[in-house]
Amino acid sequence: MTEINTGSFLIKFTVRRREPELIGPAKPTPRELKPLSDIDDQEGLRGHIPVINVYRNDSKMKTKNPATVIREALAKVLVFYYPFAGRLKEGPGRKLMVDCSGEGVLFIEAEADMTLMQFGDALHPPFPCLEELLFDVPGSSGIFDSPLLLIQVTRMLCGGFIFAIRLNHTISDAQGLVQFMTALGEIAQGATMPSTLPVWRRELLFARDPPRVTCTHHEYDQLTETDKDKIFASNNMTQKTFFFGSSEVSTLQRFVPPHLKNCSTFDVIIASIWRCRTIALQLDPEEETRMICLVSARSKLKSFVPTGYYGNSFAYPVAISTAGDLCNKPLGHAIGLLRKTKESVTEEYMRSFIDLTVIKGRPLCTILRSYYVSDVTRAGFDAVDFGWGKPAYGGPAEGDTSFRSFYVPFKNHKGDSGIVINICLDSVVMERFVKELKKMLLEDKNDHHVLKLQTVSRL
Template sequence: MDTSLVFTVRRREPELIAPAKPTPREVKLLSDIDDQDGLRFQIPVIQIYRHDPSMAGKDPVEVIRKALARTLVFYYPFAGRLREGRDRKLMVDCTGELGVLFIEADADVTLKHFGDALQPPFPCWEELLYDVPGSQGVLNTPLLLIQVTRLKCGGFILTLRLNHTMSDAAGLVQFMSALGEIARGRHEPSVPPVWRRELLNARDPPRVTCTHREYEQVPDTKGTIIPLDDMAHRSFFFGPSEVSAIRRLIPRADQCSSSNFEVLTACLWRCRTIALQPDKDEEVRILCIVNARAKFDPPLPSGYYGNAFAFPAAVTTAGKLCENPLGYAVELVRKAKADVTEEYMHSVANLMVAKGRPHFTVVRSYVVSDVTRAGFGNVEFGWGKAVYGGPAKGGVGAIPGVASFYIPFKNAKGEEGLVIPVCLPSEAMERFQKELNSVLNNHIVQPSIIVSSL
């Protein structure tokens, strides 16, 4: 992606879009999974659409603005505001007249100017999603901010920022799909939204039944939380040849039983740890985001749009991770993922209430989230599927170096694979890229890593 691209965006004043019809005035409690400290931030998403001749005369801004008001009739909690009660309990004050923030904009570029590799980091991001002053907070601010930017070629970019306590990726895509259906002429969403946040509430009294090393309070004694200055953002492409090269580094018996996610995650965790150079005896963590919807019996309702995932942690020392064969890390990742059950989710909810809704461990942690099945790219507003849909950048809230997303991607050769944004201090990024190249070069003469950087 051409990150040197500079363009100008002209924006109208932000406006509040309220539901098109009266909606219930009520207070709705979030679940005890939703309101944990580690989800109290905004998720940025970007959806890029080409010009479609069949939509001549249709204005994407107008189509989406009208559809948004109609969609909020069904998803009216998004038009409310978060309040905090006793013991940091979050709830939505459903005041339908407030609404979500919406920005109409025009950019003086075409989609071609962005180049072939549409992937994070995106140039002029602050232009594509205007940070409306006073809107960044978690409490008493709009829960959704949407900007629709027309491009000179007739395409458009929809950017969105969601308060993460309201929904996870699956829940957000459910809302966006409903918005797309209504934009294309449906009168109501094909999947009715389900609130039911009490399904993920703690017992009374709370009882923690599982081990949750992802919430351990670890002192940052050696200053190893990643510094926020001089950060490098790059994206790496992993197609079939890159994945098979990494797979060859684990025992043949494990190759059959290990998923691509487990193998890739183990490799990235190891390369990243080597790049950050912690002391050998320091503990390092990988936190794998696991969608737990299907782990429940019966499963959570299909229209449930709250947060329904866990961050199970694998923990080892930097020395063991970097000096052992890759299969060691793969096994740790596999075991962590397998920890997530219905009881595990209830245990997390109970821990939140018992321990004051703690943040997940950030010190020497790496969070990975696979959004390949979330369906961002399938969201349609009438102009076809997105040419890119999904997270706008790596990172978690104000901690840019901690998380990576696995995003479905097709490279210039037409190969389907994943693009994975990584954010590290500049010197560590050079070491990370060198380490990753050495892994891939064992089996590939010229690794097809697409790199984009800021």
């Protein structure tokens, strides 16, 4: 029996799972070793990432079992994406490669005695019942010699279902995973092959010989930890999920200076959160605060990365400001820093970044005094269709940490569309953060009406 607290009421339910099975390609596939790119095999990507897609009942599919449909399509799509059916190996110099053994990916069929309606507005990360919706099969979560994909399809009493998938991050980024899931959906609906054929070509993102750093990079800056940094990971952390609809975004846009009026909604929201978060942390004015700007580089690499490439292809340049400037200057200061930092990602920047990664030995990027928000609104999780239409929710399954948040598209029970962001902070710092964000949402300095800061229910 699992219990979920939605914030309004408690849900109790049971998940019954069949034995996990390995699904291999439906036809023979090449047996070969395929090296990963020098972006793929960074230390920070050597782990697994879970994603959840939630589908409502569709009357025209009432005779179909989604687990059966997806299981059969999975074997067929693995003929095209056969590296996913292999196992990861490590070669000389810690170089990663896939042994295309055809051993298969893990698949679990399950049933839950609850309905999707019982979730209410809680269909967003974090999913505390993740261990039920995506069972961690013993021995499956290793980096080497373990399945690269784990999939669980859980049918609900209402006829809807939850598709959960866990990916070894070294193989693909969010867009690459969506490409695979889209292909799976197309074949589930009767296609004989994916509309976009997969391309491996990881050698296109190898370091140059010899590697040479030609751009400025702060990703691997060596920073010294101090006692003040302990507040970023205290023993009293709390999470809150905030909803930004059209009203909230419109209010925040009042702080945008005229020369930055064409900035994105993402820039406005994230600049506001960065600023409020920094104020709440009460850093010294001269102390450095850093925003890691996760940038998909596919558009920057069109000249040599072909359509269908599904490897990791992102960079994370760093915007840096003193706490004093960020807190005391207008919001345009933070927005300008974010835009300038993202615009610095050119083709040459990517080449320089790859070279630096290899020179440094593929280390973790610097997260000390840093914060980053991963924007999944354009990844495409919310458009993956297995025959039951688009998902009610599609995207990250995990909650956030003190240095990372997800920027996720969301529609609440009222039908309002917007963005949800889950924030994780020390509970005292969280109180100050909420207070500062409420201040920004004051509609007009001459109007005493305060726009309500919307938090959404959590599982």
